[in-house]
Amino acid sequence: MIEKLNREQMAARVARDIPEGAYVNLGIGLPTMVANFLPAEKDIFLQSENGLLGMGPAPRKGEEDLELINAGKQPVTLLTGGCYFHQADSFAMMRGGHLDICVLGAFQTSTRGDLANWHTGAPDAIPAVGGAMDLAIGAKQVFVMMELSTKSGESKLVEHCSYPVTGLRCVSRVYTDLAIFDLSAEGAVVTEMARGLSFDELRRLTGVPLRPAFGLVARES
Amino acid sequence: MIDKTVGSCDEAVADIADGARIMIGGFGTAGMPDQLIEALLRQGAKGLTIVNNNAGNGDTGLAALLAAGRVRKIICSFPRQSDSHHFDRLYRAGKIELELVPQGNLAARIQAAGAGLGAIFTPTGFGTRLAEGKETRHINGRDYVLEYPIAADFALIKAHRGDRWGNLTYNKAARNFGPIMAMAARCTIAQVATVSALGELDPEAVVTPGIFVRRIVESLPASAAAA
Numbered sequence: 001m002i003e004k005l006n007r008e009q010m011a012a013r014v015a016r017d018i019p020e021g022a023y024v025n026l027g028i029g030l031p032t033m034v035a036n037f038l039p040a041e042k043d044i045f046l047q048s049e050n051g052l053l054g055m056g057p058a059p060r061k062g063e064e065d066l067e068l069i070n071a072g073k074q075p076v077t078l079l080t081g082g083c084y085f086h087q088a089d090s091f092a093m094m095r096g097g098h099l100d101i102c103v104l105g106a107f108q109t110s111t112r113g114d115l116a117n118w119h120t121g122a123p124d125a126i127p128a129v130g131g132a133m134d135l136a137i138g139a140k141q142v143f144v145m146m147e148l149s150t151k152s153g154e155s156k157l158v159e160h161c162s163y164p165v166t167g168l169r170c171v172s173r174v175y176t177d178l179a180i181f182d183l184s185a186e187g188a189v190v191t192e193m194a195r196g197l198s199f200d201e202l203r204r205l206t207g208v209p210l211r212p213a214f215g216l217v218a219r220e221s
Numbered sequence: 222m223i224d225k226t227v228g229s230c231d232e233a234v235a236d237i238a239d240g241a242r243i244m245i246g247g248f249g250t251a252g253m254p255d256q257l258i259e260a261l262l263r264q265g266a267k268g269l270t271i272v273n274n275n276a277g278n279g280d281t282g283l284a285a286l287l288a289a290g291r292v293r294k295i296i297c298s299f300p301r302q303s304d305s306h307h308f309d310r311l312y313r314a315g316k317i318e319l320e321l322v323p324q325g326n327l328a329a330r331i332q333a334a335g336a337g338l339g340a341i342f343t344p345t346g347f348g349t350r351l352a353e354g355k356e357t358r359h360i361n362g363r364d365y366v367l368e369y370p371i372a373a374d375f376a377l378i379k380a381h382r383g384d385r386w387g388n389l390t391y392n393k394a395a396r397n398f399g400p401i402m403a404m405a406a407r408c409t410i411a412q413v414a415t416v417s418a419l420g421e422l423d424p425e426a427v428v429t430p431g432i433f434v435r436r437i438v439e440s441l442p443a444s445a446a447a448a
Binding site: 048049050051052065066067068069073078084085086087088090091094095119124125126127128129130131132133134137138164165166167168 | 248249250251252274298299300301302308309312313319321322323324325326327328329331332343344345346347348349350351391392393394395396397398399400401428
């Protein structure tokens with residue numbers, strides 16, 4: 001049996017790859033959950049696009065401050081040592097390559113690292129982009145976190161994005177419920193797989209060219 | 222003596238003409254100058270172009286301005302939200318024009334206007350739908366899109382404290398677009414919680430120097446504003 005990771009396990013797995021001292025932006029949705037798994041004893045700096053560095057967890061009930069919110073407009077707190085800044089500085093942190101890691105959700109990611117996460121392409125959809133395009137191209141490493149397949153079973157790791165792209169060749173690694181992929185101009189390399197999943201089965205599920213990393217074995221934990 | 226404080230929000234926005242381009246600070250409702258927007262609504266100017274990160278939340282502030290049909294065009298990064306029903310309705314009915322700008326490009330273009338730059342080359346959006354038809358350039362191994370500054374006739378912003386020379390401090394994440402919008406408008410009007418005497422603001426803590434601010438209004442307590 002294939003042991004798929006659930007959302008919490010995916011978040012925990014991403015959190016394991018974030019080192020102490022990293023400046024990190026966690027995108028809206030699934031990536032936000034990564035914060036719950038960052039070890040409290042490590043100093044990891046969370047940036048929020050609306051102007052926070054050193055963002056802390058949600059406040060206790062009754063202590064919400066409407067002028068202290070995250071990118072999803074939910075109330076948050078500021079850690080001791082955290083600070084505030086304006087929008088131009090906030091996006092200079094992204095665009096200027098000062099953030100170490102950015103974790104984003106995606107509709108699709110191509111094996112060469114193109115990202116589609118801002119628009120479904122539906123003609124009647126009201127478009128909204130926010131900081132997605134800046135985050136995609138700014139951080140030193142851009143991680144995508146997504147389920148490998150859509151509800152109807154289509155792979156979200158693709159050779160070419162069919163959805164409108166957010167950025168080109170910007171994603172360096174994709175964490176999914178079934179496997180982890182490192183992406184580059186040479187294509188996708190599988191570095192970890194869920195227990196019980198074979199490389200051939202993963203190839204069949206994605207339908208894209210994949211190479212195994214040296215010594216690839218199914219995930220142990 | 223220079224005193225940029227004005228007695229009321231109504232007085233502060235009285236000369237905004239039909240067709241004006243107005244920047245409005247805020248990220249959602251954090252930093253949104255609600256009382257200035259309400260005054261603008263009472264004042265009646267129409268055919269406005271609004272620059273804001275969003276396109277209104279709920280039924281108050283910017284959303285109320287949209288609902289009243291005063292806005293011809295909006296330049297923003299994230300219009301579609303769970304509570305953007307007034308914008309959604311106008312957009313689907315073809316009654317409002319939308320220029321969608323990635324948030325960092327919005328900030329950079331506003332900042333470019335305030336800093337007197339003719340244009341900027343930004344990597345954000347390259348190769349995407351939002352850069353279609355725009356000039357691009359390959360610089361030092363990377364691709365960039367040419368984007369032009371966004372300036373405005375007026376900026377309505379919310380700050381925390383201010384003084385009669387127009388120096389401003391902000392509160393937490395309500396700072397967001399305030400400092401850069403203040404620089405990019407011909408006339409910046411700041412709604413502040415408290416007007417302090419000159420010298421009471423720590424010069425080291427001033428975020429927006431008074432040169433960028435034309436008018437300053439102390440906001441009414443929430444209870445009085447609602448009355």
